[in-house]
Amino acid sequence: MAREKFQTLTEQMFYILLCLQRECCGVDVMARVSEMTGGRVVIGPGTLYSLLESFQREGFICETRVEGRRRSYQITVAGRQRLAEEVRRLRRQTEDYELFGEGEYA
Amino acid sequence: MSRDRKRTLNWYQINDSEAIARHLEWMAERGWLLEKAGSTLWTYRRGEPGPVKYAAACFPEASIFDAAPTPDQETYADYCRAGGWELAAAYGPLQIFRATVPNPTPIETDEAAKLETIRRSMNKTFLLGFTLILASTGLNLWLRAESFRRDPLEFISRSSNLSLTLLLAGMTVYCAAFLLDYFIWLFRSRRAVERGGTCARVHTRARLWMGWALMALCALTLLGYLEDYAVPGTRWILLYAFGGVLLVLAASQVVLRLLKNLACRRRTTRTVFLITVVALSVLYAASLPLLMLGTQRVRFLRMDQEPAYVHTNQTSSGGSCEVDVYRDPLPITLEALGFEVTEEDQCSYRAKTDRSPLATRTVCSQGPAEWSSDLPDLRYEACRIPWGWLRQLCWDLTVAPENSAAHYYGPDYAFPAEPPEGALEARRTENGRRYALLDREGVVLIYGSWDLTQAQVEIIWENARAFR
Numbered sequence: 001m002a003r004e005k006f007q008t009l010t011e012q013m014f015y016i017l018l019c020l021q022r023e024c025c026g027v028d029v030m031a032r033v034s035e036m037t038g039g040r041v042v043i044g045p046g047t048l049y050s051l052l053e054s055f056q057r058e059g060f061i062c063e064t065r066v067e068g069r070r071r072s073y074q075i076t077v078a079g080r081q082r083l084a085e086e087v088r089r090l091r092r093q094t095e096d097y098e099l100f101g102e103g104e105y106a
Numbered sequence: 107m108s109r110d111r112k113r114t115l116n117w118y119q120i121n122d123s124e125a126i127a128r129h130l131e132w133m134a135e136r137g138w139l140l141e142k143a144g145s146t147l148w149t150y151r152r153g154e155p156g157p158v159k160y161a162a163a164c165f166p167e168a169s170i171f172d173a174a175p176t177p178d179q180e181t182y183a184d185y186c187r188a189g190g191w192e193l194a195a196a197y198g199p200l201q202i203f204r205a206t207v208p209n210p211t212p213i214e215t216d217e218a219a220k221l222e223t224i225r226r227s228m229n230k231t232f233l234l235g236f237t238l239i240l241a242s243t244g245l246n247l248w249l250r251a252e253s254f255r256r257d258p259l260e261f262i263s264r265s266s267n268l269s270l271t272l273l274l275a276g277m278t279v280y281c282a283a284f285l286l287d288y289f290i291w292l293f294r295s296r297r298a299v300e301r302g303g304t305c306a307r308v309h310t311r312a313r314l315w316m317g318w319a320l321m322a323l324c325a326l327t328l329l330g331y332l333e334d335y336a337v338p339g340t341r342w343i344l345l346y347a348f349g350g351v352l353l354v355l356a357a358s359q360v361v362l363r364l365l366k367n368l369a370c371r372r373r374t375t376r377t378v379f380l381i382t383v384v385a386l387s388v389l390y391a392a393s394l395p396l397l398m399l400g401t402q403r404v405r406f407l408r409m410d411q412e413p414a415y416v417h418t419n420q421t422s423s424g425g426s427c428e429v430d431v432y433r434d435p436l437p438i439t440l441e442a443l444g445f446e447v448t449e450e451d452q453c454s455y456r457a458k459t460d461r462s463p464l465a466t467r468t469v470c471s472q473g474p475a476e477w478s479s480d481l482p483d484l485r486y487e488a489c490r491i492p493w494g495w496l497r498q499l500c501w502d503l504t505v506a507p508e509n510s511a512a513h514y515y516g517p518d519y520a521f522p523a524e525p526p527e528g529a530l531e532a533r534r535t536e537n538g539r540r541y542a543l544l545d546r547e548g549v550v551l552i553y554g555s556w557d558l559t560q561a562q563v564e565i566i567w568e569n570a571r572a573f574r
Contacts (some may be wrong), residue, residue, distance in 0.1 A: 012216050026181065027188045030211065044215035045185035046163045050223055051216070069180050 006058060009086045012043050016051055017083045023064050023074040026052055055079065110152040112138055116145070116274045117317040118310070119284075120200055120227045121291065125310035126162040130194075130202065143195035143202055144359075145170070159205035163190060166226035170198040171375040173366045186213060197257040199227035211295035217299045224305075225292060233285070240281035247274045256516065258500040259265060259489045263460040263467035269323075269330025276323040280316050289312065343397055350394070354386045417475040418450045432456040435472050440484050443562050452476040464488045465500075465548070468573060473555075482555040486554035488570040490548040501544045504551070505533050517553075526564040528571070543567055548574060 006013070015033045024032060029052075030043050031063075052073060055061040058077035065072040075083070118126050130140050137155035140148060163186075168179050175183065175196075177200070183193050190210030191203035203213065214220035250271045254261040261267050287309055294306035331344050363376040363383045415428035420426055432458040440447055447453050452475040460469045466489070473483035489499040505519040517540045519533035526532065531544040541552040541563050550570045552563060 010216060010218075027184050030185070030188055040213055042211055044212045045182070045189040045191070046213040046223070047216040047219045049182050049185050050219040052218075069177065069184055071181060082382075 006054075006060070006082065008089070009082070011041055012047060013051060014086055015041050016043065016048070016055070017075055017079055018059060018083075020061050020073050020079070021083075023072050025070050027070065029045070032051045065068075075102040111141075112150045112152075113147045114150070116143070116148050117314050118312075119232055119288075120164055121224045121288070121305075121308050122310045123162040123164075125308065126202065127160040130160040130207065131158060134160070135484055138196050140202060140204075143197040143200065145197060146355075148195075159210065160194065161203045161205070161210075161213050163201050163203065164199050164200050164223040164227040165196075166223055166230060167202050168196065168199050168201070169376075170362070171365075171372045171379065173369045173372075173375065189213065198231055215302050217295075220309075221292075221295050221305055228288065233288070236281050236284050240278065240285065241362040243274050243277040247271070247278055250274060255503055258503045259465070259467055259551070260460075260488065262460050262491070262496065262500065263465040264488060265330035266327075266463040268462055268464065269327040273323045276320050280320050283316060284313065303364055310352050346397065347394055351391045354383070354390050357386055358383045413454075419475075419477045430454065431475045434470075436472060437573035438470075438486075438566050440481065442569075443565065444486070445481065447481060450476060451479040451481045453479075453481065464491065464493070464496060466574065470570070470573075483553075484555075484566075485553040486566055486570045487551045488548065488574040489550070490574040497544075497548060501531070501542075501549055504549060505542055523563075524560060526567045529567065541567075545571060547571070 009017070012033075015037060016029060019029050019032045019036065027049065030045065030048055033041055033043055052061065056063065056073070059076055060082055061073045062076050063071055066073045067103075118129075131139070133150060134153070135157065136152055138150035139158065140160070141151045142149040165178065165179055165182050171177075179196075186193070186201075186203055187206075190205055190207035191213065192206050194204040195202045203484050205410040214223075233276060250267070253267075254271075291306050291308060296305060298306055328344075328348055331348075358379065358393060362375070362379050365378055370378070379463050411432075414433040415431050416428045417431050418428050426443065429452075431452055431454045436455050436457055436547075439455065440453075453472060454475050455472050457470045457567040459466065461467075467487060468489075469487040471483070471485040473485075474481040489500070491500060504516075507518070507520065517535050519535060519540070519542045521534050521536060523534040523541060525567070526543065529543045529545050533542045534540060538557045539554050540560065541550075543550045543552070550567055552558065552566050552570070554562070558566075
């Protein structure tokens with residue numbers, strides 16, 4: 001996946017990175033994200049595999065443990081920075097909405 | 107095949123995920139559960155008829171040369187298991203899952219990631235194969251076109267030529283349409299995904315119909331050959347010629363299975379498999395002419411009927427050479443043209459007719475089988491072509507300077523001749539030994555190994571055109 005793809009994180013990318021702030025086995029990410037979002041965000045197994053692979057290639061996450069076929073991952077410093085940037089972007093969007101969508105410009 | 111197993115042809119490609127799932131669900135409703143997916147055949151086993159949910163996905167890292175699932179592939183399958191899917195079958199990057207829970211998580215929930223896995227899988231599998239086939243069929247089609255341009259009368263009067271050309275054209279169109287359809291799909295999907303949409307719809311049904319049409323063309327080609335080469339005792343060679351391709355494919359698959367059973371590494375399996383395919387193809391290609399040329403009794407290549415007898419000539423080196431002698435009835439003979447033919451000449455009279463939906467062509471020839479004879483050779487061919495445009499095209503190509511000896515091996519009909527009664531146009535070669543004549547029904551070509559007189563040309567013309 002091209003690097004520019006991560007300039008804006010999709011909801012699924014966002015929650016995978018958020019979930020991996022704590023070490024987590026890849027196979028458990030789907031359930032944890034669903035739990036975190038109350039079932040609102042669903043990550044398919046194929047998508048999860050592709051995204052974990054891409055994040056690892058980009059250095060956003062790293063493999064921390066391999067137990068048989070169970071592989072655990074955790075977010076890296078670069079991943080945390082990317083997540084923080086995304087949060088700032090979303091926050092700015094929310095502020096803009098509050099200013100222009102609900103305020104005097106509405 | 108037992109009643110508990112069933113096999114179907116596979117026409118699907120990797121981006122047909124929805125169509126594959128629909129097809130498998132339809133089969134499951136009828137009690138057939140997918141057991142094994144192969145390149146051309148899918149195997150089903152008998153099960154309880156009922157609703158079963160299927161999903162097809164891509165795993166680009168998987169290869170048909172893997173002896174067993176790779177650790178990555180197993181991890182991928184574990185994720186899918188956690189999502190409520192079990193692996194039903196896999197062939198290379200194509201992974202087919204069966205639901206184990208009523209509402210499983212969709213395997214792909216991100217269209218961009220899905221598109222990327224499909225693109226990578228297609229690059230690894232179908233694209234190279236189809237490009238090679240397209241190049242091969244395109245080259246063959248060009249060679250067929252050249253063959254038509256050089257000798258249009260022979261080309262259009264043989265059903266085998268026409269059906270093989272049709273098959274090659276069909277394969278070229280199929281491969282070109284496949285590649286074009288895929289790249290258009292990729293372009294439209296990329297655009298849609300960038301705008302937040304989903305991957306574009308795949309034209310599976312149209313491609314399936316094209317696949318069946320291609321199978322029909324294969325059958326038509328075989329029929330065309332059987333019609334042309336209907337000499338008793340030769341059809342088994344024809345069946346070998348066509349069935350040999352299937353044999354090569356089947357043998358390659360057996361070798362691949364053996365290598366996998368031996369648990370060879372991916373690279374080793376791929377190398378040995380490719381070498382085997384090339385070796386088997388070369389063996390098959392070499393065996394055909396050997397069969398045709400080596401089996402003199404069968405006379406496959408010339409497709410002759412049995413001669414009346416065989417005349418043996420003695421060569422200067424003390425050896426011998428056999429020449430077939432025929433006794434077919436001819437519309438005009440050397441005797442009728444004023445030549446004296448004796449028993450010592452061992453004269454052969456031969457007529458052969460080829461028929462196709464486009465034309466009927468009879469080639470007559472007479473000449474001595476005895477090498478010491480002074481008797482000249484006579485040959486004429488009369489071709490009947492019902493369609494005016496095709497008749498004119500064949501005539502133009504026959505007398506075209508590009509087909510003359512200067513450019514090719516054909517005669518140079520550069521000189522206008524006096525058209526006999528009923529002929530629209532007549533041309534001859536410079537030495538006056540070859541004539542080409544056109545009328546409202548077709549073309550007549552005359553060749554004599556002496557300088558033909560106008561009167562002789564007119565007699566041959568009258569009889570040859572009446573014989574058409």
